Amino acid sequence: MTYSARDLAHMPASEVRKIIRDGGWAAPTPGLSLGYAQANMIVLPRDWAWDFLLYATRNPKPCPILDVTEPGDPEPKIIAPGADVRTDIPKYRIWENGVITDEPTDIRPVWRDDLVAFLIGCSFSFENAMLEAGIGIRHIEEGVNVPMYISTIKCVPAGRFSGNMVVSMRPIPHAQVVKAVTCTSRFPSVHGAPVHVGDPAAIGIKDAGRPDFGGAVTIKDGEVPVFWACGVTPQAAVMQSKPPFAITHAPGHMFIADKRDSDYSVL
Amino acid sequence: MTYSARDLAHMPASEVRKIIRDGGWAAPTPGLSLGYAQANMIVLPRDWAWDFLLYATRNPKPCPILDVTEPGDPEPKIIAPGADVRTDIPKYRIWENGVITDEPTDIRPVWRDDLVAFLIGCSFSFENAMLEAGIGIRHIEEGVNVPMYISTIKCVPAGRFSGNMVVSMRPIPHAQVVKAVTCTSRFPSVHGAPVHVGDPAAIGIKDAGRPDFGGAVTIKDGEVPVFWACGVTPQAAVMQSKPPFAITHAPGHMFIADKRDSDYSVL
Numbered sequence: 038m039t040y041s042a043r044d045l046a047h048m049p050a051s052e053v054r055k056i057i058r059d060g061g062w063a064a065p066t067p068g069l070s071l072g073y074a075q076a077n078m079i080v081l082p083r084d085w086a087w088d089f090l091l092y093a094t095r096n097p098k099p100c101p102i103l104d105v106t107e108p109g110d111p112e113p114k115i116i117a118p119g120a121d122v123r124t125d126i127p128k129y130r131i132w133e134n135g136v137i138t139d140e141p142t143d144i145r146p147v148w149r150d151d152l153v154a155f156l157i158g159c160s161f162s163f164e165n166a167m168l169e170a171g172i173g174i175r176h177i178e179e180g181v182n183v184p185m186y187i188s189t190i191k192c193v194p195a196g197r198f199s200g201n202m203v204v205s206m207r208p209i210p211h212a213q214v215v216k217a218v219t220c221t222s223r224f225p226s227v228h229g230a231p232v233h234v235g236d237p238a239a240i241g242i243k244d245a246g247r248p249d250f251g252g253a254v255t256i257k258d259g260e261v262p263v264f265w266a267c268g269v270t271p272q273a274a275v276m277q278s279k280p281p282f283a284i285t286h287a288p289g290h291m292f293i294a295d296k297r298d299s300d301y302s303v304l
Numbered sequence: 305m306t307y308s309a310r311d312l313a314h315m316p317a318s319e320v321r322k323i324i325r326d327g328g329w330a331a332p333t334p335g336l337s338l339g340y341a342q343a344n345m346i347v348l349p350r351d352w353a354w355d356f357l358l359y360a361t362r363n364p365k366p367c368p369i370l371d372v373t374e375p376g377d378p379e380p381k382i383i384a385p386g387a388d389v390r391t392d393i394p395k396y397r398i399w400e401n402g403v404i405t406d407e408p409t410d411i412r413p414v415w416r417d418d419l420v421a422f423l424i425g426c427s428f429s430f431e432n433a434m435l436e437a438g439i440g441i442r443h444i445e446e447g448v449n450v451p452m453y454i455s456t457i458k459c460v461p462a463g464r465f466s467g468n469m470v471v472s473m474r475p476i477p478h479a480q481v482v483k484a485v486t487c488t489s490r491f492p493s494v495h496g497a498p499v500h501v502g503d504p505a506a507i508g509i510k511d512a513g514r515p516d517f518g519g520a521v522t523i524k525d526g527e528v529p530v531f532w533a534c535g536v537t538p539q540a541a542v543m544q545s546k547p548p549f550a551i552t553h554a555p556g557h558m559f560i561a562d563k564r565d566s567d568y569s570v571l
Contacts, residue, residue: 090361094372229570
């Protein structure tokens with residue numbers, strides 16, 4: 038059986054994960070299981086895990102860690118007990134030496150006893166708060182994946198990891214920019230407040246119409262492009278640091294947790 | 305030369321660290337370098353560092369990591385470039401197999417090439433915000449170290465580390481409890497909102513007048529004891545998990561960073 042986004046919008050996370058696991062959904066996940074937190078993922082061999090956890094600790098804005106699995110164990114016990122990170126994400130990317138070699142929908146065939154999965158906060162978690170504050174989300178309105186860009190903002194290196202920050206962009210009317218800052222600030226562990234407001238060129242983005250990941254969206258007259266740190270940042274680090282083996286989610290194709298968005302609000 | 309707390313209250317962090325380094329201050333640090341963030345510390349051998357960083361990641365409320373040094377390097381490059389964690393804290397504790405064996409004021413004689421220092425947020429950072437909101441801080445008023453207790457709240461284990469959460473307590477008048485919650489919520493990386501409001505027995509504290517660390521303070525009629533997660537929690541984990549070697553700050557004797565308290569406010 039296949040489903041529409043509408044079918045899955047108000048389903049609990051555990052049911053949507055089962056549908057994904059059974060092959061009923063292989064598309065991006067914005068709008069699914071509304072109210073449940075979604076997470077980015079990177080999987081690395083144990084001997085690269087210290088470097089990555091340190092990289093995330095030093096760069097909490099793009100890489101807020103929500104859960105870390107035990108080596109070889111695919112269950113994220115803190116954010117979704119009983120789930121399996123090998124099957125419950127709609128699409129994965131396999132990386133070898135910094136290059137994508139496959140985009141499977143199930144990673145059990147390549148799973149190993151030494152793999153550690155890191156689940157990282159996602160800005161989709163504050164989009165509901167923005168909508169409730171009366172701020173439209175353009176990529177939802179236009180039915181595309183959020184636009185993401187590799188900025189020139191450098192992350193703090195850690196061990197073998199270094200790279201630039203990936204940012205997501207939402208066009209916001211001038212009059213709502215302050216509200217967009219304050220209402221996302223309450224969610225620091227899902228990227229929190231924006232990292233940049235305004236001119237894309239100031240953070241090295243030459244053409245907002247050509248994102249590095251996700252889809253392009255319309256920026257209307259009187260709107261300001263606002264940029265948030267993005268959990269695809271580890272993928273930019275993988276491109277630059279070239280670990281022999283890594284697995285990530287495909288951008289926009291997130292892990293849907295049992296935690297609620299509200300669990301990550303500090304106020 | 306020796307100094308009074310008043311002398312050091314409005315001095316920049318770097319100058320107070322130099323005074324500490326030169327032996328001019330060996331007492332608790334609340335009230336010194338007002339506006340600068342203070343940090344808890346735990347130093348562990350590299351082969352225990354993964355377990356601890358994972359423990360901190362899984363328990364961000366008591367163990368918010370502000371900086372992690374490179375093995376053997378005593379400089380916390382993110383929060384205080386140029387500082388030396390071996391000399392810049394007024395008093396340390398040396399731990400062997402979970403037991404305190406010494407309380408020196410300089411750890412250079414026991415420093416090793418494999419040691420990693422973790423600097424952890426401290427609730428002193430939001431005390432200024434509380435004072436500005438008109439909420440008195442009893443331990444400052446009474447000139448003692450903040451009272452801290454080993455609660456029955458269990459931390460999430462990681463590798464060889466497990467233990468209960470240590471909490472700090474401030475008595476707050478009934479009418480100001482909500483304000484105390486909201487104004488500290490803005491500081492999630494320095495422990496943020498309280499973990500418990502009211503009856504100490506509900507989190508296993510039998511006698512609020514007998515703290516496990518720090519000093520006792522008066523709880524007046526009409527006041528509620530309010531408890532925050534505390535960065536002494538790693539010391540409870542050291543007691544329980546018994547690593548062969550560890551160094552911590554002595555409770556209340558903090559590392560004073562160049563970062564400002566306001567750097568850790570999300571709103």
